[in-house]
Amino acid sequence: MKILVCFKVVPDLDAMRQEDWVAEDLAVDVSFLPREWNSFDESALETALRLADASGGHQLSAVSIGGSLLNPFFKTLAALKFDEVFRIELDGDLRFSPGRIAALLAAFIRREQFDVVLCGRQSGVGDNAQTPLILTEMLGLPCITQAAEVHPAPENSLRVISRVEGGLLEQRIRPPCILTIGDTQSTYLRIPTLKDRMQYGKRPVTVIDARELEQDSDADSDAGYHAGLSSPRAQPRLVKLEPVDNRRAGVVIDTGTPQEKARLLYERYLQERLS
Amino acid sequence: MSDVSREQIAEDLKSLAAADRVVTDPLVLKESSIDRFRRYEGYHGVFLKPFPAAVVYVKSAEEVSAILKYAGAHKLNVVPRTGQSATEGGLETALENSIVIDGSRMDEIIKIDTYNMQATVQCGVPLQKLDELLREKGFTTGHSPQSKPLAQLGGLTATRSIGQFSTLYGGIEDMIVGLEAVFPNGQISRIKNVPRRAAGPDIRHIAIGSEGTLCFITEVTVKIFPFFPDNYVFLGYLLDDMDTGFRILRDVMAAGYKPSVARLYDGPDGSYHFSHFSEDKCVLIFVAEGPKPLADATAQAIRDITAGYPIYKTVAPKLIDRWFAQLNWDPSNIEEEKREIMELNNICNTTEISADWSTIHSIYEVCIKRIADEIPDLTLLGGHSSHSYLNGTNLYFVYFYNVVDCEPQEELTKYHLPIKKIIVEETIKAGGSMCHHHGVGKHRTAWIEDEYGSSYYMLKTLKEAFDPEGIMNMGTIFPLED
Numbered sequence: 224m225k226i227l228v229c230f231k232v233v234p235d236l237d238a239m240r241q242e243d244w245v246a247e248d249l250a251v252d253v254s255f256l257p258r259e260w261n262s263f264d265e266s267a268l269e270t271a272l273r274l275a276d277a278s279g280g281h282q283l284s285a286v287s288i289g290g291s292l293l294n295p296f297f298k299t300l301a302a303l304k305f306d307e308v309f310r311i312e313l314d315g316d317l318r319f320s321p322g323r324i325a326a327l328l329a330a331f332i333r334r335e336q337f338d339v340v341l342c343g344r345q346s347g348v349g350d351n352a353q354t355p356l357i358l359t360e361m362l363g364l365p366c367i368t369q370a371a372e373v374h375p376a377p378e379n380s381l382r383v384i385s386r387v388e389g390g391l392l393e394q395r396i397r398p399p400c401i402l403t404i405g406d407t408q409s410t411y412l413r414i415p416t417l418k419d420r421m422q423y424g425k426r427p428v429t430v431i432d433a434r435e436l437e438q439d440s441d442a443d444s445d446a447g448y449h450a451g452l453s454s455p456r457a458q459p460r461l462v463k464l465e466p467v468d469n470r471r472a473g474v475v476i477d478t479g480t481p482q483e484k485a486r487l488l489y490e491r492y493l494q495e496r497l498s
Numbered sequence: 499m500s501d502v503s504r505e506q507i508a509e510d511l512k513s514l515a516a517a518d519r520v521v522t523d524p525l526v527l528k529e530s531s532i533d534r535f536r537r538y539e540g541y542h543g544v545f546l547k548p549f550p551a552a553v554v555y556v557k558s559a560e561e562v563s564a565i566l567k568y569a570g571a572h573k574l575n576v577v578p579r580t581g582q583s584a585t586e587g588g589l590e591t592a593l594e595n596s597i598v599i600d601g602s603r604m605d606e607i608i609k610i611d612t613y614n615m616q617a618t619v620q621c622g623v624p625l626q627k628l629d630e631l632l633r634e635k636g637f638t639t640g641h642s643p644q645s646k647p648l649a650q651l652g653g654l655t656a657t658r659s660i661g662q663f664s665t666l667y668g669g670i671e672d673m674i675v676g677l678e679a680v681f682p683n684g685q686i687s688r689i690k691n692v693p694r695r696a697a698g699p700d701i702r703h704i705a706i707g708s709e710g711t712l713c714f715i716t717e718v719t720v721k722i723f724p725f726f727p728d729n730y731v732f733l734g735y736l737l738d739d740m741d742t743g744f745r746i747l748r749d750v751m752a753a754g755y756k757p758s759v760a761r762l763y764d765g766p767d768g769s770y771h772f773s774h775f776s777e778d779k780c781v782l783i784f785v786a787e788g789p790k791p792l793a794d795a796t797a798q799a800i801r802d803i804t805a806g807y808p809i810y811k812t813v814a815p816k817l818i819d820r821w822f823a824q825l826n827w828d829p830s831n832i833e834e835e836k837r838e839i840m841e842l843n844n845i846c847n848t849t850e851i852s853a854d855w856s857t858i859h860s861i862y863e864v865c866i867k868r869i870a871d872e873i874p875d876l877t878l879l880g881g882h883s884s885h886s887y888l889n890g891t892n893l894y895f896v897y898f899y900n901v902v903d904c905e906p907q908e909e910l911t912k913y914h915l916p917i918k919k920i921i922v923e924e925t926i927k928a929g930g931s932m933c934h935h936h937g938v939g940k941h942r943t944a945w946i947e948d949e950y951g952s953s954y955y956m957l958k959t960l961k962e963a964f965d966p967e968g969i970m971n972m973g974t975i976f977p978l979e980d
Binding site for chain 1: 518769772773774778814816817820821823824838841842844870875876877878879898900
């Protein structure tokens with residue numbers, strides 16, 4: 224099976240200060256922030272590796288869109304023995320452009336012909352949660368959302384467990400397909416050893432010019448419809464940023480012995496909630 | 499060997515401190531038998547050290563005195579602690595039926611004296627609390643170890659801690675003006691707060707860095723400094739090699755400049771911290787602070803000195819500024835680290851040493867090579883210098899490894915301790931010190947005589963004089979006898 228993971232590298236917004244959010248024309252500068260895997264994409268990458276661990280014969284690839292800042296992340300994936308890593312070269316602000324991202328990915332996937340495409344369900348930056356679904360529509364492939372586990376199944380199919388309200392949903396799907404990865408049990412990507420970094424980490428990244436893919440995209444039979452999805456006019460525009468006060472009310476129990484404090488906590492706050 | 503049972507010890511302690519401050523909850527005892535050195539074992543529920551008989555939360559020097567006299571009478575090991583952020587096994591209860599004396603509830607800020615520029619606090623005052631209070635008044639302790647959100651003044655003093663701004667403000671030993679300590683025979687001694695004196699040896703150093711092996715520190719007075727947050731100047735550079743970085747650091751220090759921060763990261767450690775700009779190069783960072791003319795002049799001097807060296811790239815100050823804001827560890831970092839360790843079976847450990855300018859680079863190179871060649875399953879190996887002096891600097895080796903094919907209790911013997919052994923032995927061989935700022939704890943004691951050489955006589959005599967019954971944090975600094 225040819226498995227592709229689409230991933231995004233995002234700035235660590237926890238490192239922002241309050242004053243960093245105030246910017247002219249809402250052009251918030253995040254260029255000085257450390258970069259990290261988008262958390263759902265990190266889970267998707269680990270899910271792909273676990274699938275490969277569970278059954279051999281898969282070819283693992285990963286793709287992202289951006290500039291050379293992504294290279295350390297590609298090195299890590301190469302060291303983790305992803306067979307091929309692709310960077311779609313495009314500088315620019317894509318935070319609110321799920322249609323354009325999906326169009327580029329769709330053109331790339333058509334070109335390379337993958338059986339299974341894994342995407343994190345959404346990114347913390349932009350928070351659109353649209354890219355995998357638009358991609359699904361553009362490629363005309365079946366999609367399972369909110370996948371938590373992916374296992375090999377007989378007859379070249381996959382067993383996919385998704386979290387749904389009130390429980391887990393288990394489905395079988397035969398590729399080609401798209402899976403969006405939601406809350407998984409394993410949220411971290413495994414870490415390659417130094418020896419694997421030296422042996423595999425220097426494998427080259429295949430860089431693809433975004434303009435080539437956009438030309439391919441224009442040749443798509445549903446080009447008109449897809450162009451509508453990916454056109455600048457379809458992109459949401461950032462009009463306002465407002466801080467959210469995340470504080471919650473609290474009460475400090477500061478009198479009495481530990482036993483008395485525990486009793487007060489139970490009687491006043493826990494008893495009702497637990498009953 | 500003690501003549502009392504654990505149950506009797508707990509009962510007896512209730513007559514020496516309030517009963518509700520003597521804790522014998524099995525979970526508390528279990529978790530009090532280790533510190534962060536054995537966190538991998540602890541996260542996996544493996545606790546192999548003897549559980550203490552009780553944890554006593556003391557409220558006064560007099561209580562500490564009574565408990566130490568009791569422990570001495572019954573030859574019971576005592577482990578002093580405050581914020582519990584120790585990383586080198588210093589809080590492990592090495593002997594059966596130990597008593598853990600916890601000073602974290604002695605948390606009164608006794609006096610902030612802004613005219614004489616000193617603050618007096620009890621041992622359990624969290625450093626962050628004191629520093630935040632001082633900053634509201636326009637002052638600072640100048641002390642900012644990575645454990646600042648966790649550590650308390652007693653433990654910081656006992657472990658001879660150092661902070662990120664040490665190049666200007668010094669280590670804790672440069673900040674402590676006076677202190678109060680309780681000795682194993684029950685003696686409560688106060689060292690008065692004076693600017694300096696030449697009335698014999700500096701006895702503050704019997705307590706500072708003693709790691710609970712000589713006394714229990716109950717109160718300290720520290721210097722305070724004016725705080726000038728608006729005058730910070732951040733400088734950052736990318737370099738091709740560590741040798742250039744060490745030479746720049748040396749020149750800045752030898753020329754007499756005092757940036758508060760002077761840090762040099764090698765490529766791997768730099769990439770770990772600064773992946774967004776380091777380009778796999780070495781990263782050199784300075785912060786100049788203080789009164790504006792002084793901060794500006796220091797920054798300009800550093801620019802002038804670095805201009806004489808091959809610099810790969812200059813880094814935007816904002817990149818350094820924002821990184822610093824994320825450096826310290828609070829309980830949420832500890833919790834996140836635990837999740838990562840449990841999920842990935844990958845853990846980070848460190849060993850810190852110091853040496854003079856002539857030897858530091860060769861120590862760095864030989865240790866990195868040997869560790870890479872000899873230790874399996876490494877996922878990151880690097881280091882940084884973070885505290886520089888006129889005559890040398892420190893090196894903080896950082897290593898991550900996947901824990902593979904071994905039980906939780908074998909993690910230390912398979913990975914961390916062999917790495918530590920390489921670093922310690924190579925450093926001592928080169929004439930450096932095996933401990934820069936974490937303390938000896940219980941896992942570098944095998945080399946303590948090598949570390950001290952002929953001066954070990956002086957160190958050992960302190961232990962024999964102050965702790966003749968051998969009750970104070972046994973196995974720490976001084977190896978346990980078989």
